[in-house]
Amino acid sequence: MFKKILIANRGEIALRVLRAARELGVKAVVAHSEADSQSLAVLLADEAICIGPPPSKDSYLNIPNLLSAAIITGADAIHPGYGFLAENPQFAEMCRDYGIVFIGPTPESMHSLGSKVGGREIAAQSKVPIVPGTGILETSQEAIAAAEGIGYPVLLKASAGGGGRGQKVVRNSEEMATAFAQAQLEALNYFGDPALILEKFIELFRHVEVQVMGDGKGHVVHVGERDCSIQRRNQKLIEEAPSRLPEDLRQEILAAGVRLAKHVQYAGAGTLEFIVDPEGHFYFMEMNTRIQVEHCVSEMISGLDLVKLQILIASGEPFTLEQEAIQLRGHAIECRLNAEDYEKDFRPSIGKIETLHFPGGPGVRVDSHLYTGYNVPPNYDSLVAKLIVHAPTREEAIARMHRALGETVIEGPGLKTTVAFHLEVMENSFYKRGAIFTNFVSTRMND
Amino acid sequence: MFKKILIANRGEIALRVLRAARELGVKAVVAHSEADSQSLAVLLADEAICIGPPPSKDSYLNIPNLLSAAIITGADAIHPGYGFLAENPQFAEMCRDYGIVFIGPTPESMHSLGSKVGGREIAAQSKVPIVPGTGILETSQEAIAAAEGIGYPVLLKASAGGGGRGQKVVRNSEEMATAFAQAQLEALNYFGDPALILEKFIELFRHVEVQVMGDGKGHVVHVGERDCSIQRRNQKLIEEAPSRLPEDLRQEILAAGVRLAKHVQYAGAGTLEFIVDPEGHFYFMEMNTRIQVEHCVSEMISGLDLVKLQILIASGEPFTLEQEAIQLRGHAIECRLNAEDYEKDFRPSIGKIETLHFPGGPGVRVDSHLYTGYNVPPNYDSLVAKLIVHAPTREEAIARMHRALGETVIEGPGLKTTVAFHLEVMENSFYKRGAIFTNFVSTRMND
Amino acid sequence: MNAKELKAILQALQDHEVAELTLETPDYKLTVRRGGPVQFITAQAAPVVSAPIAAPPHLVAPPPPTSHTPAPTPKVEEAHKEETNHYAEVKAPIVGTFYASPSPEAAPYVKEGDSVQKGQILCIIEAMKLMNEIESEVSGVVKKILAGNGEPVEYGQALFLIDPA
């Protein structure tokens, strides 16, 4: 086991890693920016070190300072959390160069899985379905020919792009020429590269992802799947486990996830994201080579501590957990409480926490770095707490979440959170009966 | 299902029942004393009603006011929590007389199980071992004769007594005459009745109890057992589930508990307390005909909500849960955080909560009626929070509890809690290896 | 200005997030600070009586959680208590149903303005089908009856205000 772990992150995930380290009896140093010197992880840490000014690029993304911090504090491993440097293969490589264990997969895994193209190749090799699509297209004629093969509607995408920018939905061949020209222009503007690819456009789908844990030598187990379809602008807001897919489809997707992760001899915690259309077709989207925000729902139904397992695997402990030993039980839901004003289109909201009261009782878990008197800094993302519930059935879990949200108080001058949004979802009849696709927030919440 | 439940209790258990009611979609009225008008249960309740001045005897034990409160608020059931009127058969009977459902067993069950003698009779009928003992003894000669049969050491007890008063340990026949006279005198002084009985004295034992749930028609399941050996002056301080008894002994005790509860066609939640000596002999002590403080550890390992089940059973819902469907998983520990000064011999400590921070993260549950700004009233017992953890193994649960205690902050002017005591136990090597008998606190904590 | 008008003004201030209002007329002077005391000064009178209004939950002692529970509405009798603290309050000694008269047809035991003697029956509280007669603890004039006929009353609830003789 490691002597000391440097936590290269902030907020609730820094606290999450600190808790795991503490339970393993490993010392932890929390690396923090100047804005986070009074964060809960820093206050609870065995040791803390400032690694830069508030802007992320100068602190949580500052590789030299983070590595130096690990070196001078005598840390022999770094946990990157999620976001920031968690999926940066250069960082993982530099950790290796300096003799520090990066708690995550190898840089090589991250390289090959990190790009859309690489992920699609690996999926094809491991016989995991991907959304039908093309390589780079030169002309709208080529695009029309490809679209005929795939079937309309199709999606034109910037090859270099991401985040929905430079994308155009094309519903028939007449629309293609104009859309192609527009998409090229946008791709050039956003990414400096006009190259386009084309994919089948799947309008209505669930976002389902498979949690895997691997030992880096080919032993891979899944810890069930999660449905993360409640999103807004591609940001997940509510996740649950298990999904409500038919059992045979669930098993097919879980098997596909394990197959792909085994193919790359994946090490540590990873998530394979799939889209599942209403007909039950599923397509691999990408793999997230890190622990995720929503890992907690998988922990609740499995009883496992995925962050402890990450650390154990990275430290070289034999990972011998067999699939049969992982018993998934009941249903878990996570609500992300963001410091945003739901009434005002989720406008970010910051301020000081003056009154804080989290729910308790059976089946309720709170992961939050808030404390009374804490100032939510404006520099980082708006997640302030994760409220997770677990109950024997989905119906009971919804009732429990509703109850727990009703006990939650996060107040301060000017501070708003998304508690009201989540209460509304828990009361929504579409949500209650599980009729959820990724367009839920825009189409199902105005009834 | 009921329309409305009156909660005839306070503190964390009032909140616990309120949470269960809310998750079941049942309205709840919290009956409270004047001292508890700002309690968390009152603040969160759908409705609250003051039932008397601060002293318990005038409020939480005031049967007419409680029944009137139920009647005028339109409640069709009363949940008594634990303590106060929870095991008072007269109250249960009066509820029935006034057409209000008492959420608990029948008054008849409570009557017969409530007395020591009654409990011993029922145990004998259902072939559950009891501590060898006698009926009322007239003379020390009779006592000597009985002790020869049972084997020394023996315990002389006031027949009318309880709470350890009027008890004398007798280690051989020479001591008997003096002890008998002293015990008679004490029995007369404390209980107004010099009658004595004699029992085998078991010096070193574990306190192990079986949680059962019954439907009142003979269907009874157990929800595992708990070890509650960490006590001080007969007050439980730490409980865990499962016990660390050998598997065959565990199963024997669980079966004995179910057998006895079936024999009385027990309804609702109940606990059968056993003492288990180092040689593996076990003896039934008594049955608690209510939900207990430590029910949470059983909830953690079973995933069940015992208070919801209590309410469902009392409302007449069919209770069809089969023993095989109850899967116990992992290990759970509960620490009772009392407002007491551990450094000063557990002296009670009251005051206003100024800084409050409860732990979170995986496997941590908090049941507490505290909130920032709350005044801990001096009128009631000192339990202010229950900290419960769950993990795959006992070792991990201890590490988790230690971590969670380290995150706990309950501060106010003059206010002390037993957090430091619990931290010490979690670090104690006897506790860690499970070498625990009820004398742990007095014999194992000065090393 | 009566209680109802005052309540309406307070409600308006709260609805519109107004922090402070000062109003002076020949009859009275009113200062309201939300989260603080209400000052109500009659033009003739010097004494200042303040009544707490529902404080928003981030003042003074960190408040109890109230976000999704209805804010505790200031009870009517609270206001009365403030204005009239030289009156004796007769409180409910038990939980039950308040009856102003011995039977539905009968006249009420007392009306506002009546003089009562110490020990005189003021009302009945029915609890568990028993009628409990509630006696006045003081002699004086009934200024206000605070509970309605047939209403449930909790322990300690103020039922009458009596101006001691």
Next chain:
Amino acid sequence: MNAKELKAILQALQDHEVAELTLETPDYKLTVRRGGPVQFITAQAAPVVSAPIAAPPHLVAPPPPTSHTPAPTPKVEEAHKEETNHYAEVKAPIVGTFYASPSPEAAPYVKEGDSVQKGQILCIIEAMKLMNEIESEVSGVVKKILAGNGEPVEYGQALFLIDPA
């Protein structure tokens, strides 16, 4: 002006997002600041000065949880800052190991009492096996060296106090 009228005015202000309004009529004078005090003065009455609005929570921020974590010990440089706030502080611009001299055998770059020029090398911070020379940002006299040779330093840690020339 009655409650209803006031409510209508407040509503209008809110609807039109007016922050402040002053209205004078023969009957009254009204000043409303939303989020601030409302002044309402009848024409006959002497102007009323209203007290400051609900002050920001006078409660000091509840302290962060520290019960089982060592209380953050005030850093040495904090004290220095107090005493010597006209001095310039040279802070660590990167995380690493502080070295006072270019090599173990060499003399330190500077000693307390030395005069230094802007741009002069004060020390080295080793980070990831690279030696980073740290220059003085001001000219002046080195009053205090706050880091020890070979000590780890975090970002922003004060290394030198310099009395500017």
